[in-house]
Amino acid sequence: MELSKTIGEQSIVGVKVDLATQCKAQGNEAFKSKEFRRAEGYYKKGLQFLEAPQTCQYSQEELMTVGPVLATLHVNIAACCLQGSTVDSxxxxxxxxxxxxxxxxxxxxxxxxxxxxKEFALAKDDVTHALGLDQQPSTSIVTLRRHLAALQAASAKVKAAEIASFQHIFRS
Incomplete structure (x- = not known):
């Protein structure tokens, strides 16, 4: 069973996407105010609006509408999680x-x-993958390159500290 019924002029999926988008906007406002838990709550509420009942599933056409909103909500939740637990992120x-x-x-x-x-190899793989995607605006390329440079600097700093600590152990 698909979710393509209509309410007035708008499909159920359209209503669900609108409600999720409103939650995303509220979450964005909370995030800008550095209220990360509140923002995460709004984003999760948006995800709940987009959940399909177990007896239904989205059609391919509906998934083209719902998928990007779901992805954005998950990315935004991850941004909130980055303020705390990286495992959740x-x-x-x-x-x-x-x-x-x-x-x-x-x-x-x-x-x-x-x-x-401090999983620098995995971090580098992901940022390199992001740089390889074609659909990026130029500002995201700049951001990704800055992140890659910061990643390489952090990796070098950790390696230098490890080398220094091992040299100290062997000199004793």
């Missing part, structure tokens, strides 16, 4: 990439989560 990103594997922000956020965990 990486988990949110997995949901996002399932709904929209070409989402540059998803790969960027996951790279940020890996960087925070």
């Amino acid at each position: 990486a988990k949110c990103i997995l949901h996002c990439t399932q709904h929209d594997p070409l989402n540059v922000k998803a790969w960027y956020r996951r790279s940020q989560a890996f960087m925070k965990q």
Whole structure:
């Protein structure tokens, strides 16, 4: 059973997307105010609006409308999680990439989560993947390149600290 019934002039899916988009806007306002838990709550509420009942599923056409909104909500939840638990952030990103594997922000956020965990190789893979996606506006390319440079600097700093600590051990 598909969700293509209509309410007035708008389909059920259209109503669900509108409600989720409103939640996203409220979440964005909370995020800008640095109220990350509140923002995350709004984004999760948006996800609830987009859930399909177990007896239904979205058609391919409906998924083209719902998928990007789902992906954006998951990316935004991941941004909130980056303010706290990076494990939750990486988990949110997995949901996002399932709904929209070409989402540059998803790969960027996951790279940020890996960087925070000092998993520099994984972080580099993700930011490199994001740079390889074609649909990027030039501002995101600049942001990704800055992130890659910061990632390389952080990786070099950690390696230098490891080398210094091992040299100290062997000199004693």
